Amino acid sequence: MRFDERFLDEIKSRLRPSDVIGKTVKLRRQGREYVGLSPFTKEKTPSFYVNDDKGQFFDFSSGKTGDIISFLQEAERLTFVEAVERLAAEAGVPLPAVDPRAAEHEKVRQGLSEWLELAAQWFEAELRRPSGRDARAYLERRGLPEKDWARFRLGFSPSGRTALKDYLIAKGARPGELVETGLLIAPEEGGAPYDRFRDRIIFPIGDARGRIVSFGGRAMDPQARAKYLNGPETSVFHKGHQLYGLSEARKIIAAAPADEHPPLVVVEGYMDVIACQRGGIPAVAAMGTALGEEQLEMLWRHHAEPTLCFDGDRVMAPEHLQLLLAQRRAHGRHCRDAA
Structure with missing residues (x-):
């Protein structure tokens, strides 16, 4: 069964990671985060953190990071579908109907x-x-x-x-x-x-x-x-539905301290993304295509105000993108222009 991002986001919005993960790991509150012993390694000093605001866990001892779905996959050896089905039941979100063709x-x-x-x-x-x-x-x-x-x-x-x-x-x-x-x-x-x-x-x-x-x-x-x-x-x-580097950018955002809110930057190409991410900046690229509606929605699902940072010799945002941004501003969604 395939689940779209909106369905997965609905599950995550109803469940606090500290509640889900707290059933497996004994957690104690530490500021805006929760900390406990890693379930993936044998350690005596806690280095496993859960941040409800970011919806992520990060384990310094093993280097593993992710959301509640990936936690169940790692900790309980569930498949992706099994983890989603369990969390959907816990969140009270009905599973999408099975389509034989799908x-x-x-x-x-x-x-x-x-x-x-x-x-x-x-x-x-x-x-x-x-x-x-x-x-x-x-x-x-x-x-x-x-x-x-x-x-x-x-x-x-x-x-x-x-x-x-x-x-x-x-x-x-x-x-x-x-x-x-x-x-x-x-x-x-x-x-x-x-x-x-x-x-x-x-x-x-x-x-x-x-x-x-x-x-x-x-x-x-x-x-x-x-x-x-x-x-x-x-x-x-589908190029219009993908952003190069998004998975790694999510990891960088999740690993940031609770009191830090790194930007999500949209740059020109592969090497730009890699250069930013090597420097600890979460960055993505649209792979040579102008940003489209679905890509903008993906950006906003991961950051309240993404930053557009295109080369100086290129028009920052083509006319159709300017129109999309104007429409979204009317609904309270914004992008920053780094130019």
């Missing part, structure tokens, strides 16, 4: 997600192989050291026409599935599909929960037609 779509989506995750792992490994030497040098020149590559799951796609395709088919994938994920291109004139990303540094694109839904690639060849290439619209990836 269930079948979710089954297909799950299968595609598994190939996307396997592709991400392959790209990561390729970055560290001999073929990724120039890509590694580029990242180093951009001030992005190896110790940070894993955090952002950076990878590399070699120049071979079917390198990724061959690897995934050997793992059991069908070409049609890989075309549907956007990893392969099926020629319009017919012929065998081939890898979409070739000779590019790879930036995995995750959804709000960190699940890989697509990829972006930065060309290593300065003569490439497109310096940056994003995956196409697919059944699991």
Whole structure:
């Protein structure tokens, strides 16, 4: 079963994390937070914090962080669906009706997600192989050291026409599935599909929960037609419904001290997001597209007043975005302009 963000937000709005987590962890109040011993490690000094205002827990001893759903998944080894069903019952929120077609779509989506995750792992490994030497040098020149590559799951796609395709088919994938994920291109004139990303540094694109839904690639060849290439619209990836870096930005916001309220900043591209997040600033990007209505709603679900910080040589907000912002201001929603 698939749950939309509004349904999940409704559950979270009715349950205090300290109440849910307090059934498993003995918590005591400390200022605006609750503290207790980590349920994930053996410790004698409490380093596990719960913040009801942010709706998050953070465990300094294990590095785990998340909301009440991810807590149940980690602490009780529940699946995502099992955790949501339990919390929905506790919150008194009825589950959405099961749609057979939606269930079948979710089954297909799950299968595609598994190939996307396997592709991400392959790209990561390729970055560290001999073929990724120039890509590694580029990242180093951009001030992005190896110790940070894993955090952002950076990878590399070699120049071979079917390198990724061959690897995934050997793992059991069908070409049609890989075309549907956007990893392969099926020629319009017919012929065998081939890898979409070739000779590019790879930036995995995750959804709000960190699940890989697509990829972006930065060309290593300065003569490439497109310096940056994003995956196409697919059944699991809709550009207007995603913000690059959102999952990591949520972690940064959740880890902030209770008396601090970091901004949620919207920047231009992948490297801008990574630079901000390495500096402890929660940032996201719209992946080359103008901010749309759904993306604005996502921003406001995570921050009361997001900050727009675009390059100086670009119009801060196109006409349609200015109209959207004006409409939202009438309902008390605002964005800050960092220009």
